Amino acid sequence: MRFRPTAVVLAFLLCSVSLRAAEALDSATGKEAKGVIFFDAKAIGIEGQAFADTKAPYDRLPGKADGVVRPPVWNLSRDSAGMAVRFVSDAPAIHARWSLTKEKLEMPHMAATGVSGLDLYVRTEKGNWHWLAVGKPAAQTTTAALISNIPAGKREYLLYLPLYNGVTSLEIGVPKGSTLFKPDARPAARAKPILFYGTSITHGACASRPGMVHTSILGRWFDRPVINLGFSGNGTMDDSMGNLLAELDVAVYVIDCLPNMDAKAVAAKAEPFIRALRKAKPNTPIVLVEDRTYGDAFLIESKAKRNAGSREEFRKTYAKLKAEGMTGLSYLEGEKLLGEDGDDTVDSSHPSDLGFMRQAEAMKVVLEPLLR
Structure with missing residues (x-):
């Protein structure tokens, strides 16, 4: 009888091939501290950073945007929301060391783990992403063992950066004698990112950890990179932002600005914004999202x-x-974004983790046919 591999087995085999092919980082390029070799995350590669020509390592907008976009948008663009590092390692423990731009680690309605922390996922043998550990920020610079006692084996990891804080440096550490690998490039069919442009909700308020924003959830479900261009209180379909969006080669644009725009603003700005984006990108799908209730x-x-x-x-x-x-x-x-029980926000406006999961499920229905 001829063996016919199942989808799960095929996913595992494909994952294994990718892991075997991954490029190892030279330990001499790392920095040793107490038996751990730390590597600069930039040397591994950052997903979710739309522009390369930034003023600081983990800015979300290019340096040329300073003075072009409104000042609040520019200031908020210094947060690292949506960025992630994908890497492979055979290490029995994963460490991290990161430095933040702001001393304030939390907000009254959002935990420090979401505002300023890291979030680690691992790809399972089935090929799915599974949560593994959170990096709890202790100060403006934190060194932490994210997870230890990992069974032997080479695995692929995904580490999310903070949502509402900026990052000046990020290093990933493995015990001396272990190896850290760059991941293979994503398959061409899943290489283009999903771009989300919106408000504080897109920005990540008020997820308990970076991986629980709907943008990140959808990125894992579709196994694609995502670009998070949420700007707290300032997602208002500005022409300057539309011009920047039009520069990017993405799989789909998700425009989710209505929580920051009343009827008058929508009437004045939505049509010219969408027309300009469609003119610049005639073939890229655009998803228009109403405000949540x-x-x-x-x-x-x-x-x-x-x-x-x-x-x-x-x-x-x-x-x-x-x-x-x-x-x-x-x-x-908008009525489809959250539930009817009222249990999915922290303040009637910003989703809790439950709210983000429900929002991701609603957006998945629209995005799935567009991303096939």
């Missing part, structure tokens, strides 16, 4: 009106562009 909108009339007003104007824009024949547009209604 405030958790207390069922009782607070002003919040219900806020949701309804911005959505009405956004739907008008979408309908107009579709009627004119613009192709490649998809639309996701």
Whole structure:
């Protein structure tokens, strides 16, 4: 009887081939500290950083954007939200050392692990990403053993950077005698990133750890890099941001700005923003996302009106562009983003981990056919 490998076995075999082919980093290029060799994450490669010509190592916008985008957008772009390091190692323990730009490690409604911490995932034998460890920030510079007592074997890892803090340096450490490898490039079919442009929700508020933002969840589900261009309170479809988005070669644009835009702003800015992006990228899918429903909108009339007003104007824009024949547009209604129980935000606006999971599930339905 001829052996027919299952999808799981094929995924494992493909993963194993990739791990065997990975390029080892020379331990001489690392820095030893107490029996651990630390390697600069930049030498391994950063996923989710859209622009190479940045002023600082982990900025999200290029240096030329300084003075072009609004000052709050520029300042928020110094946060490392969405960036990750993918690497391979046979080490029995994974260490990290990272330095932050801000002394404040947490926010009143968001844990330090999400604001300033690291988040480690490992690829399983089935080929899926599985959470493994969190890096808890202790100060502006933290050195930590993320995980130890790992059974022997070479594995692929994914390490997410902080959401609401900037990073000046990041090193990944393995015990002396172990090896750290660069990963193989992603297959061509999954190399282009998903780009998310939006608000504090896209930015990551208020995930308990960096891997729990919906952008990161979707990146793991689709096994693709993601670019997170969420700017807390400042995702407002500015022309300057549209021009920067248009420079990038991505699989799909997800535009999720309505939580920062009332009906008047949507009426004034949405149509020209979408038209300009479509003109620059005629074949790239664009997903338009309504604002999530405030958790207390069922009782607070002003919040219900806020949701309804911005959505009405956004739907008008979408309908107009579709009627004119613009192709490649998809639309996701805000009522589908969160649940009806009110348990998925921390303050009626910003999702908890539960809220981000629900939001990821809603976006997956729209993104899946576009990414096939």
